[in-house]
Amino acid sequence: MTKEGTKAPSGELDPREQVVSRLTGFGDLLDDDIHQLAAMGGPVRQLARGEEIRAEDDAPARLHLLIQGWAASAITLANGSRQLTAVSLPGDVLGLPTLAIEQPIDTLVALSDVVLCDIPVDKLAELFCVAPRLAFLMFLVSQEERSLAMERIALMGKAPARTRLAALFVRLHERNSQLSVEEPLSFFMPLTQKDMGDLIGASAVHLNKLVRDFRKEGLIEIEKRFLTIHDHPVLLETAGVVKWRRSQPAWIPS
Amino acid sequence: MTKEGTKAPSGELDPREQVVSRLTGFGDLLDDDIHQLAAMGGPVRQLARGEEIRAEDDAPARLHLLIQGWAASAITLANGSRQLTAVSLPGDVLGLPTLAIEQPIDTLVALSDVVLCDIPVDKLAELFCVAPRLAFLMFLVSQEERSLAMERIALMGKAPARTRLAALFVRLHERNSQLSVEEPLSFFMPLTQKDMGDLIGASAVHLNKLVRDFRKEGLIEIEKRFLTIHDHPVLLETAGVVKWRRSQPAWIPS
């Protein structure tokens, strides 16, 4: 395991802050909530890039709170090709969709070296009884991810690969900015070109040509696992999406 | 408004049963839960095929419980093309993903004549406080839909249109079967070829050729808004997906 994914550039929030940042995006956490959240955490694990996060025989389903590094949910189709259905950054809870079905349809894979902690599902059920406000915030986060998934479906179905790649960079930049006090245009992005291809539904070869084009046009630069956005306005224009804005609902339970 | 979408062929559950069937799939509802659920319902509306379910200026976000007919969530991209991101059948709650964001990214459209009732969001927030078990079941349904969305992303990214269409038919058949006491191989399916194309990310022209192929091969038949599956095993094989099985979690809060 190398040190990538564990480094903390200045300007980044500390890991604990990153974890709650996903929830506080919708509403403040009460001290009591934070206690409940901390109580859910089990032992901390570290995995190297490429390793699987969820064991095949994880009979009593578990959730995984990502503390450091990037992960993804991957589906392997009958024809053998791999598609990444979602990227996860620190603060995300992995494994929720699988709660609803008997057999997981996806595998959870570390895209960089990661640190995470496992959470037994009954802790989640408990949460709905003892901390309804917190449960509701988690519900909202899941709905946000559904919205993101819907956007991805639309892009995959009707937009050319160039557009999809631009949209990927835009959304990754936004998501990364939530983990930081500023909004840095250069940030840790450990995806290989193969990974990016698997995310937007393009071959590694085709993706390489798209990245080359973006580079030539002065839109972005990728170097040493860091993505730099040089021309954010044009990138947004190319992606054809608008800035992602979370709601600040007034109707959260107290 | 024609009568399609309001007819109830023998073998179908009555509307009220259909509505709770989505939740009871994961665990029994208590009498108290059913009371809570009924209390959420507002006035009933009817819309004709093609109409929009959510008004643009729906400032205080509302949810929509679909009682009869089919609906879909549609995204229109910058290039003007329309993609349907999810189909909804009776019993589904529409509008949840939008709770998390300031501006809806999708519109909700009636795919057949529909009957639905609106639900104010604060009712949902209330639910988390007074009926944690019911809230948890709704949480699970959302996770199931996330899983389905992930599968669709994978198919869109890496599977040819033929596979995607087969998968659409398979999943629609399963979803329809939940609304019925049997598992009929012929059922109401009001999608036009344009709709199906928008769902799987294919042009209407290409979709027509796929349907023709399926017909010639004796896989399916579409007639008068009814889909008949003639060769289910081969259809499953073509789709390259496995039967969808909901979990029966033992850890639901009581």
Next chain:
DNA sequence: CGTATAATTGATAGAAATCAAGTATCGTGG
């Protein structure tokens, strides 16, 4: 019975996959 919507068919063009081969980069161990 006419008009609009939906379905159908063939021809052409474009986007992206696959194939094939070569180059760079990086971590590892001698």
Next chain:
DNA sequence: CCACGATACTTGATTTCTATCAATTATACG
């Protein structure tokens, strides 16, 4: 410190799939 193997990246040629265009035929509905 350098050589080595593995992984990642790069490029051009060819093939496959699917969109678009253009027209025609059905079907539904007022």
